[in-house]
Amino acid sequence: MAMGGRKAPEEQRREEILRAAFVVAARDRLTGVTARAVASEAGVSSGLVFFYFHSVDGLLVELLDWLLRTTLVAGELAFLVAAEADPAARMMAVIRRDIERLPRQRARVELFFDYWVLGTRHPEIRNRIRKALDRYRDAFRPLAAAVVQGDPARYAGITAEGLATVAASFVEGCALQVVMDPDRFDVERSMTTLSALVRAPAASLV
Amino acid sequence: MAMGGRKAPEEQRREEILRAAFVVAARDRLTGVTARAVASEAGVSSGLVFFYFHSVDGLLVELLDWLLRTTLVAGELAFLVAAEADPAARMMAVIRRDIERLPRQRARVELFFDYWVLGTRHPEIRNRIRKALDRYRDAFRPLAAAVVQGDPARYAGITAEGLATVAASFVEGCALQVVMDPDRFDVERSMTTLSALVRAPAASLV
DNA sequence: ATCCCTATTGATTGCGCGATCAATAGCCCG
């Protein structure tokens, strides 16, 4: 009652299974990520999932890694807006870019929040999420520092750290709204209000 | 093999079960809210849970209602800070009050996010959460309107609606941080940065 | 061509769940 064999010598079997796991997760959320469902999606037997990942829990952790690995983060493409002369405008442009991407990345964002909730009780996952959020905030730091330095009087009492944190929180808050109510989320209104608050010229580029 | 009977004629049996459900949820998250666990916590049989709530799903929806019903919202105690003369200061005071409460309400906040994630796939729950978030934002509207009216030049281009949305998003973002990493959340720094952003005199930038 | 090692299978075990239901215990009304 078994007919094993070496079909694909590729060690990328793991990758195939992870991709299948993502498909399942994007469709049925984390609770839908069962060994059977993933195996079926990947076209392999359920046993193989346990062969490569010790447990479903192990699969979930590796899926989170995969998710974070294959998702771009704020600062990464910051050079795209290096053209913007004004530091505040540059920061606005980065924020705008990320916010505009949210609707397209919705499946990933939803999944990320799923993990975030799971993380409140799962130390290993919580740590990875914390680090990812820290990375995201840190990506704003150089931009924030430039903003503060560019107009010390205007931003008196604000540290680069604090400004970066607020920027990250703002994007995260938008992510929350996009997931909950995509139709009513208005990128323009959010950006308008934000830039009016910061008193920077609204970044029109990108 | 059954020994029913009228022990507590109180129709508050529902309330008892709901409270038990909250205890279980606060301890084991929503996935831990099983009919058996709740019944055990409430000291009744599992069958009784289905007698009062048709299904576990029904129990979850009513627990959400209970949660929202027994949790205070922003504007509700706004009169407490009515003494503040400056509209912006008043709004800041409300925000600060809510943010300071987050750590104490942590179990509730965590549970709320649990529901929020669940809501992405559960229309009935999503609707209730949407409405709750709308109520929260609307609680900021009068305050936001006063702020804008108080200094039209400073807040040119900002609507009360937009400002209220940003305020709500900010608090929600803080809630996110509190749940994920309570030890590192710094109320003071968040408030300092925020008030510096909102109150700073119109800048010369650009 | 034989052996070994790795990849692979699917039946199987045991568990916990949601939901159902017949049995019944007490209260109220007559």
Place this chain on the structure above:
DNA sequence: CGGGCTATTGATCGCGCAATCAATAGGGAT
């Protein structure tokens, strides 16, 4: 005191899950 209604029980059914494991297929080494 006896019947009917409501509240309450826990055994029970069927399901889907995680995880295990003996069986085995096939390529590489010798």
